[in-house]
Amino acid sequence: MNLTPFIDGSYGITVLFLVGIFGLTYVRYRSAVKRLAAVEKRP
């Protein structure tokens, strides 16, 4: 049996998950920092 698709699939899913969740978390974090800074600057 050709094992490559199973190995690549496992690593692919893992890397996609890690990149995806890091990306989403970073976007949320930057957005939270920016929104808080904007609200705190208001008179």
Added chain:
Amino acid sequence: MTDNILAPEAIPAYPTGSWLHRYANPGRFLRLAQPALPWLAAFSIILTVIGIVWGYVFAPADWEQGNAARIMYVHVPAAWVSMAGYAALAVCSFFSIVWRHPLADLAAEEIGPVGAGFTFVCLISGALWGKPMWGAYWVWDARLTSVLVLFFLYLGHIALIRAFDNREHGYRAAAILALVGAVNLPIIVFSVQWWNTLHQGNTISFSGGSKIYVTMLYPLLIASVGFYMCFLTLVTARLCSAIMERKTRALLLAAAERGA
């Protein structure tokens, strides 16, 4: 109450003044966590990349399983993090129920999706290992089934928090679910000893007698530390975001009340 958790009056006055309650202050947590975040992120990415590349490219093939054993370098760390994440969720729920720790509910809410993600990776990578090794993607084996139950517990926790109009009620209900569900953790760990499972037994033992050679153990440990660091980084960043979002909401609400 949760909308103004950063207000000083929202922080319960604890008679003991212990370190635990000192850090119950979300503002203090934010001041400590934000400078640490870039370092946490850098270490977690470096360790995870080293562990994954070492396992995928440089680690030797197993004498019996061949290259399929390489799946272990993502499957095992994901499994460990999914269980550690649920243990953290249960501890936060305990603090939430017993001490009404202001950060505990927020931490539990942010741990849920990250833990569910790692559990999903564990289940998928396990299925992709099972097909060439067992001839089936899935069997109703005690270890596999108990990890599937763990995944559903994470999903239940995520759903229960959002199931009530009053978020406080959701936090209480989800905390009880998390504590009850913690009984599943020893079942996962000991399932391969208590029942005759298709899933292999424990290969690594911290009390000695590990059945894995160092050329495979080192990349596995590095990938595991990397995954743990990823979990810590993600939860810390999400917790900081949640605190800032609530502070923003509280400030906007206060401004609206002043204008009214």
